[in-house]
Amino acid sequence: MVIKKRNQLRGLLSELNSTVLFDEPMNKYTSFSIGGPAEAMVFPRDERDMSKIIHIARVEKIPLFILGKGSNLLVSDKGLHGIVASLSSNLSGECFRQIVQTKELNNRVYLYAGAGVALTRLLRFTIQNGLSGLEFTAGIPGSFGGAVIMNAGSYGKEIKDVLDSVRIIDRDGCPADIPAKDISFKYRGTAIHGKAIAGAVLRLRKGDKEKIEKTVQENLLMKKKSQPLNKPSAGSIFKNPGSTRAWELIDSVGMRGASVGGACVSPVHANFIVNTGRATAGDVISLIRQIGSRVEKDTGITLELEVKIVGK
Ligand SMILES: Cc1cc2nc3c(=O)[nH]c(=O)nc-3n(C[C@H](O)[C@H](O)[C@H](O)COP(=O)(O)OP(=O)(O)OC[C@H]3O[C@@H](n4cnc5c(N)ncnc54)[C@H](O)[C@@H]3O)c2cc1C
Structure with missing residues (x-):
């Protein structure tokens, strides 16, 4: 029965142009370095393939988990059934790892970044281009998509504060751009009614490169002093209940x-x-x-x- 199901999964995923690995140990993909195997780990090559994966999972009733950089996850020792789609690996498509300036309006600069872009790379890009807004993300690991889903934040700021729109692929596999103002964000979470985030547009301000860099370095230093960055972890285990830490x-x-x-x-x-x-x-x-x-x-x-x- 198990073998039949596995062969069926192989057959379904062979229709894709994407790399697929079976029984891939998840401890390689989590900042905790913990986790059993993913039954099928897929690295979607483009939005079309991601759409097909969502469609296959829905029609065939196969569990689907979207993986960012695994920095907020505890994966069980027995691993994950079904399909894990990873958007932030070098094996994933370029469209999930691109950063493009889409618009400039007065002092505002709009950047589209794919969900698989590492937050650290995105921050570096903004520093190099003198764009202010993401300084608070210094020291937060993970992918941009993960940061949007988690509404990642620090120093009183959250990703929602700099988002203009989010590109999702919905449960039917259709892409759509949703204005950020129409999405409900909360402390460390979102109510995004889609299956996968493909990317999002950030609304940043032109700023002074040196000032931006200085703030980033100060924020990083505070994290280094207060967090055990030399050991594998998944960051904060619990949310702060209200104003209590x-x-x-x-x-x-x-x-x-x-x-x-x-x-x-x-x-x-x-x-x-x-x-x-x-x-x-x-x-x-x-x-x-x-x-x-x-x-x-x-x-x-x-x-x-x-x-x-x-x-x-
Ligand atoms: C040392 C350390 C420090 C940290 N400090 C902070 C901090 O200061 N502030 C903070 O907010 N967080 C912090 N975190 C937690 C973590 O970095 C964030 O939650 C981060 O945004 C998670 O991103 P990720 O790509 O690793 O997501 P993952 O851990 O891979 O996934 C998290 C969730 O998002 C979903 N997801 C990921 N990508 C997508 C996508 N493209 N589409 C749909 N769903 C998706 C996953 O299914 C999962 O439910 C820290 C973690 C560590 C290890």
């Missing part, structure tokens, strides 16, 4: 430094769990449960996950 709550209940197997609450930042070498997703999940119940018992506050747990 999740790390302060975790610290206050004595969980800083707590560990399960290879997973440890970072001594540097109590809202980060780090993989000290051989952590499994199971270790991380047990630790998350321990933190959540201790915080709830001692403070009455229920912490909500920021990291996305996916898989079998």
